[in-house]
Amino acid sequence: MSVQNGFAGTVGHTPLIRLRTLSEETGCEILGKAEFMNPGGSVKDRAARAIIDDAEKRGELKPGGIVVEGTAGNTGIGLAHVCNARGYRCIIVMPDNQSPEKYQLLEMLGAEVYKVPTVPYSNPNQYQKVAQRLAASLRNAIWSNQFDNTANRRAHVETTGPEIWEQTGGKIDAFVTAAGTGGTIAGVSEYLKSQRRSVRCVLADPPGSSLYEFVRNGVLKATGSGSITEGIGIGRVTANFANAPLDDAVHVEDGDTVHYVYRLLREEGLFLGSTSGINVAGAVRVARDLGPGHTVVTVLCDGGAKYQSRLFNPAWLVQKGLAASAGEPRKSERIALENVLVA
Numbered sequence: 001m002s003v004q005n006g007f008a009g010t011v012g013h014t015p016l017i018r019l020r021t022l023s024e025e026t027g028c029e030i031l032g033k034a035e036f037m038n039p040g041g042s043v044k045d046r047a048a049r050a051i052i053d054d055a056e057k058r059g060e061l062k063p064g065g066i067v068v069e070g071t072a073g074n075t076g077i078g079l080a081h082v083c084n085a086r087g088y089r090c091i092i093v094m095p096d097n098q099s100p101e102k103y104q105l106l107e108m109l110g111a112e113v114y115k116v117p118t119v120p121y122s123n124p125n126q127y128q129k130v131a132q133r134l135a136a137s138l139r140n141a142i143w144s145n146q147f148d149n150t151a152n153r154r155a156h157v158e159t160t161g162p163e164i165w166e167q168t169g170g171k172i173d174a175f176v177t178a179a180g181t182g183g184t185i186a187g188v189s190e191y192l193k194s195q196r197r198s199v200r201c202v203l204a205d206p207p208g209s210s211l212y213e214f215v216r217n218g219v220l221k222a223t224g225s226g227s228i229t230e231g232i233g234i235g236r237v238t239a240n241f242a243n244a245p246l247d248d249a250v251h252v253e254d255g256d257t258v259h260y261v262y263r264l265l266r267e268e269g270l271f272l273g274s275t276s277g278i279n280v281a282g283a284v285r286v287a288r289d290l291g292p293g294h295t296v297v298t299v300l301c302d303g304g305a306k307y308q309s310r311l312f313n314p315a316w317l318v319q320k321g322l323a324a325s326a327g328e329p330r331k332s333e334r335i336a337l338e339n340v341l342v343a
């Protein structure tokens, strides 16, 4: 056992988990990179650490400074932790359509949270643009700019990609994941292809995102509209996503995403968020296309606790028409506790 240096030292080096039932069903090795085991609870801890390290190195972020970000949640959570550990003030601008648990968690961590109406990227009051102007209006503040700051992608070229290569001993046929900023998919794909060009790199894209059409046909055009997934799916090519060396994309409906979230919970004992569900759905699709005997790696991005009021709320699933996709929990008769209690 070695000793790690604080929060930042604990980010990364996550396990690679074999998903047993899905591997058996497909005849492939389906492996999930356990990013939910990062100290702040998501894959975005890697980007948060890298962005702050980079700003410090370039002299933009000085002691006692302020970090401002526009984020749907997980990057903010990662930044809030790194800011606490290094004495920075953390200001988070979020759209107002996210899970309530995320706002509460950020506030518990000590970040200042500002909610803005959910509007399209073209609107000057879109959350990322508000964050940019807010940072510019403050002294000794940086806008961490996770979408276009390529320190984010670099984190995955330098850490996530090499870890996956090493953990599989180079025995990897495909890598599949969704894109929020694109940092994970672009960075990991770039590294894997630098090791062996034939590793198949595939985007899993939710309804409402324009990247499926972009990867398949070179045009930014939304497929379907709106998704229950949070933090993924985009309508533009970010600097982090630009020139990602991708071979293909799969479009995943929310029903499939929810189906796999609940299978992971009940069959694998893994309590995960919706982006892990879409990623696993994509990995299974790619495994079936490749046929038995292949190794397909995907990303288990974050845990399920933040989604208690939505993805894990039966009434909410009914409202979204997704209750059937979640399936039934294992049935067992309730125990008559009075037979066990001592009178």
Ligand code: PMP
Residues within 6 Å of the ligand: 042, 043, 044, 072, 073, 074, 075, 178, 179, 180, 181, 182, 183, 184, 185, 230, 231, 232, 273, 275, 276, 301, 302
């Ligand atoms: N899953 C979750 C839960 C996320 O929060 C994000 C980023 N917002 C992603 C996946 C996508 O990661 P990336 O930004 O690296 O594309």
